[in-house]
Amino acid sequence: MRIRFYLFTLLALTGLYVADRLVGIHILSLLGAADSGICAQLPGFSCVDVARSRFSALFGVPIAVYGEGFFLTILISAALARFKEDIEGLSEGIFASALLAVLGSIALGLISKLYINKLCPYCLMLYGVNLALFLTAVIKIPGGLLSALKGAPRVFKRPGAWIMLGLMIALTSVSFGLYKYRLSQAKAEARAQKAQEERVYFEGIEVGMAPRIGPASALVQVVEFSDFECPYCGKFAQTLKEIHEENPGLFSLHFKHTPMAFHERAQPAARAAICAQRQGRFWPMHDTLFERRKQLSDADLEGYAKALGLDMEAYTACLKDPATQAQINADLAQAKALGVGGTPTFFVNGWRYSGALPKAHVEGILSMAAAKARKAAKAQEAPAP
Numbered sequence: 001m002r003i004r005f006y007l008f009t010l011l012a013l014t015g016l017y018v019a020d021r022l023v024g025i026h027i028l029s030l031l032g033a034a035d036s037g038i039c040a041q042l043p044g045f046s047c048v049d050v051a052r053s054r055f056s057a058l059f060g061v062p063i064a065v066y067g068e069g070f071f072l073t074i075l076i077s078a079a080l081a082r083f084k085e086d087i088e089g090l091s092e093g094i095f096a097s098a099l100l101a102v103l104g105s106i107a108l109g110l111i112s113k114l115y116i117n118k119l120c121p122y123c124l125m126l127y128g129v130n131l132a133l134f135l136t137a138v139i140k141i142p143g144g145l146l147s148a149l150k151g152a153p154r155v156f157k158r159p160g161a162w163i164m165l166g167l168m169i170a171l172t173s174v175s176f177g178l179y180k181y182r183l184s185q186a187k188a189e190a191r192a193q194k195a196q197e198e199r200v201y202f203e204g205i206e207v208g209m210a211p212r213i214g215p216a217s218a219l220v221q222v223v224e225f226s227d228f229e230c231p232y233c234g235k236f237a238q239t240l241k242e243i244h245e246e247n248p249g250l251f252s253l254h255f256k257h258t259p260m261a262f263h264e265r266a267q268p269a270a271r272a273a274i275c276a277q278r279q280g281r282f283w284p285m286h287d288t289l290f291e292r293r294k295q296l297s298d299a300d301l302e303g304y305a306k307a308l309g310l311d312m313e314a315y316t317a318c319l320k321d322p323a324t325q326a327q328i329n330a331d332l333a334q335a336k337a338l339g340v341g342g343t344p345t346f347f348v349n350g351w352r353y354s355g356a357l358p359k360a361h362v363e364g365i366l367s368m369a370a371a372k373a374r375k376a377a378k379a380q381e382a383p384a385p
């Protein structure tokens with residue numbers, strides 16, 4: 001059972017992660033978001049279309065929420081079977097649950113292909129996890145697969161199955177409660193976003209010498225005003241980095257230096273970043289400065305530059321170059337003109353947002369901006385009547 005326990009644990013954790021992603025996609029779909037990342041890689045893929053279909057929920061509860069409850073149940077049940085071997089029927093209960101999950105996966109896959117005419121990549125991942133769980137459950141099962149299939153209808157005559165059912169009900173209820181909370185938060189953030197979009201927009205924000213990550217041709221252009229000594233900026237920088245890694249090509253990010261006057265070491269850190277930029281190492285320095293935002297002494301900054309392999313003679317000369325400070329001053333003047341009152345502040349295709357917003361909120365902003373940009377591009381391409 002030891003090998004099966006580790007396999008069950010790994011598969012359950014994988015399934016739980018993917019199911020959580022699907023819950024997030026379901027929430028974004030209710031807010032009108034478009035597909036992005038892996039969900040938009042192929043013409044036949046669409047997580048949003050699947051999430052918006054009437055087949056994505058059962059009794060008003062998203063199927064992904066049931067998935068979270070199911071994988072948590074498998075996780076706990078496998079541990080009980082491993083360490084509480086006197087509970088009769090747990091292995092059979094896991095087998096029966098995995099069998100039902102596989103049958104459900106087949107049904108949902110056929111519905112997606114034949115009725116919705118789209119496939120959800122994350123759903124396909126879950127189908128694979130369910131199949132792997134079933135195959136793992138078959139390993140060393142008494143009497144073999146045929147015997148287990150014949151005995152599946154009698155599973156509820158044993159206490160292990162009732163324990164699993166109770167766990168499933170309880171854990172799915174908790175998952176549903178968390179889903180409702182996330183949905184209410186996302187709706188509140190969307191309302192705040194809509195209100196903000198209606199009142200603050202700037203056209204053609206000049207990026208100048210700002211370092212960029214992401215394709216220049218991206219439909220979504222993000223201009224971020226940030227401060228290396230600001231803890232919220234560090235959190236937001238990590239959020240943007242994660243979204244960029246998960247959705248390459250979704251947006252292009254331009255970084256603007258806005259060291260706040262009350263942050264003593266923000267100006268020196270900004271100069272260090274600009275000098276790293278001149279040697280093509282801005283983003284590694286950017287990540288280091290945020291990770292070490294409490295260690296920004298001159299000696300610390302010099303150590304980071306050496307660790308990144310910079311030409312130290314050129315780096316030292318850059319720190320003294322008036323053009324370096326001039327670039328910071330230009331960014332500060334632009335921030336003032338755009339009404340940036342604090343950091344982080346960022347602009348998405350001209351719309352202004354403030355604060356280290358939650359990752360799901362930022363993903364929603366970027367996805368909706370991409371959808372609007374695509375719609376506008378198609379409208380321009382359409383022939384005149």
